[in-house]
Amino acid sequence: MQKFRARLTLIFIVLIGASVLAAGLFMARMLKESHIDALKTNMERELKVILVTIDWRQTGTETEQIRYFTERADRLKASADARVTYIRSDGKVLGDSDHDPQDMENHLSRKEVAEAMQSGGFGTDMRYSATLQRNMLYAAVPVKEDGQIKGFLRLAMSLEDVDASIRQVWYGVLIGLLAVFIIAGLISYRIAYSLTRPIEMITRVAYQITNMNYKARVHIRKKDEVGQLGQAINGMADSLQLQMNRILEDESRLKSVLENMISGVMMIDREGKIVLLNRSAEEIVGFSSHELLGKKFDEAKQQYEFTQLIQECIDSKEHIRDEMIFYYPSERILEINLSPLSVGEGEWAGVLIVLHDITAVRRLERMRSEFVANVSHELKTPIAAVKGFAETLLAGALNDKETARSFLQIIFDESERLNRLIGDILELSKIESKRIPLQFSPVHMHTFVANALNVMNAEAKKKSIELAMEVDEEMYIEADEDRLRQILINLLSNGVNYTPEGGKVRVKVEPVEGSYGPSGDYERIQMTISDTGIGIPKKDLPRIFERFYRVDKARSRSSGGTGLGLSIVKHLVELHKGTIRVESEVGMGTKFIVELPVIH
Template structure:
């Protein structure tokens, strides 16, 4: 902006100088012409006056009389007077001795006078040594030109005057330039400063400093421009704030969405993903953004539907299976992205992970099938033996008693199954209220062992109780904890061969309490371990049914532990035994 100020200053000063020079040249020329015209008129009158005075023959022919007459008419020597005959000989000159003067026959003003005209000439005088103006008029006697009178005056005064005028003009020009440069500099500064201020604010706006404002209070056009810039900055600041807020909201929504969101451009490249997609695809967002969707997604089915949406610009919903990084079932919504011109410029893909829903649906289906199967067995037995009795078996007392005992056992088994199903339903729906009390863990375990002692003795099983020191006091629901221990002990007794051993171990630290139930039973195959907490799942179905189990015990244990905010895990090797570990928070 400094260069513009210099250019503006030099331009204005140049214009001022040019105008002053042109005006000086014009006035100098006018002054010179005015002086020359006045001098010309003065010399013409002087010459004509002398010509009239000496035109008489008796005067013109006598040199002495001629000189006297001229002195009478023009006694001063301000004007140089020269009388010349027709041959160019000087008859009289009031500034130089006439006989010594050269012939003037070739002087232009003399030649013009011989023609009867007034001759005017301006030239350098060798005699006087400076410019002179000559005016010659003819001397006429009886209509005949007998000579010429020439008046001359020095132009030194006129030249000096013009030179003085140019000197004054140049001095005035210099003073004008100095004063003008100061004034123009101030004026240019007053013009440039607002522009510089506006430029500064505009540059700050381009650098996203929207709080910048132009500090100018003028009411002229510059002030109006400054006001427009300030309004624009304020508007941009408000708009950028709203855009930033919308971006933050959108980012917050996308970041916290459990559903995955992918935006694919019309070039089939991934432009945006949220954290949920990173979890689903098992790849960091920065590694897949910019890649082709078929390369990043690693799912032919998903890529096929994306291409279909891009090609047809249609909105649809599909269920897609992906197998990397793990098998998942996704409910995917595909929708074209339409810009403000109504053109399809990409695809928005929303992925919902429904793997757990499908798993639960399968579990529900399996549960219904298992319940139907488990209920059908005792009901079939009861129905069969009842029909047999009604058909006449009641007459045989021993057979009748045996059948009735079987009916009673099956009814009891059916009752336990329904009771366990209802208990499990209550536990899952958290309809079982917790009564938090201080529980002596060793006493609770001893009580549970006492309940299972008869069954263990029938199979000659030994049960090792935990060490009584230090005593563990736990704030929990006593009934829930007792049911957990009883179910684990019941499983250990049921699946441990005769002569086996069961060990109960407890441990405590500042944050948790650990309860372990170990046995030397048949163990669990590795492939079945992930499913043992499912309802009605049995590793050895025949033996489980013979043991009187309902297949719901471990499912109940798992949900009870979760209700107590704990965790349960299992370690087992087939043929070597099983260890269940329950971890509860120490409250």
């Protein structure tokens, strides 16, 4: 822009300088012509005056005539301030005020003499005088007698004065031209600056917009074309900024959606490179985006079957859905959806891959299937017993009262067991579906545990099992008392059932270490139900909270258990925002440790 401004200023200066120079040339020419015309007029007038004083009828020899006319020429030069020359009709110089006529050549061919002879009047010429060695203006008139030309009278004046005047004019023109150049330069620069400055600002803003600085604006208040251009640039910048803000908002929303999707999303471009990978996809495939982005899908350390599926979609350009087991970073079942991408009129753009982790779904389906099978099996056993003994009675065993009574007792026990099983199944179903609203209220733990032990006291006495408790008198928690009693009774019943005669079942309630708040009060309690029973093998510990899972199936059936008690306990504890865990060693007894918050 500086170069453009300099060129524009130079153009202005050249145009103005050329105009001034042309005007100076024209003025000098006109001045010179005017001056010369005035000289010609004066010389013509003087020649006519001199003609009156000339006597061409002089007699005598040529030498006498030359002397006479030379003397006349000398006298006339003093009055006319010009060179005077007398020329005979044949061109012979008879007298000259500045030079010896004897040494002068014939003047008949001189332009002014020839013009005067041809026109019969006034003749002029401007030329360099070799005699006087300067530029001269010559004027000649013919001398006539009786209509015949007898000779010529010529005046010659130096043009030094004219040249001096022209030089003065040129000095003035050059000084004026220099002044005009300076003034024109300043004015031109100012004009060029006023023209280029807005354009420079517009160009700078355009570059900033090109560099994605959409806040840049042109500050021009002019209403001319440049101002309108600046307003158009500002309008374009406003539009671009609005569109970029929308694009950034949409991009932010899309990025937020992708990053928070549970499903994994991958995108592969037309060259087979991984160009998009959200957080869930990173977790599923076991590699970060930094490790995979920009790499070919078949070079990205992925499972062979997965890369083959991607290649199949690229080759067929059709949607593919499949399920696959991934073994890294952990074993999972994935549902894979591959969709070909295209832009424009079917132009191939790549593959979009959506990964769903359906491990939990398949596990749930398996658990439901197992639950249905277990329920069917658990229901079938008592029903088969009832049916078998009923058929025996119908076949004639009713006649034997002792046998009939024994069979009816078995039918009653099995129906009771069936009733408990159905009740536990319904209870567990309601708990799992969270259709049981909890009614929280303050519970005095010392009284609460004592009442639960009283409920179990009769059962414990049958096996001479000692029931003990260790609870602070001032301990309270907020809980659903009925559901908390169900938790404790189930765990105590489990302890009594699996503890041999003469054993001990103990309940201890205490604050959890490290759970004290800023006020100094504890925020969680720990309830430990321990027994001196047969214990649980280590391999069975992870599964004891599963539905219908029994460590000792024969003993569980004989004790009347349904296999759902611990599963119910676990769900009730979780409804109270608590946790339950078990510690056990075969032959040494078992501990169930329940942690609950004090306040909900």
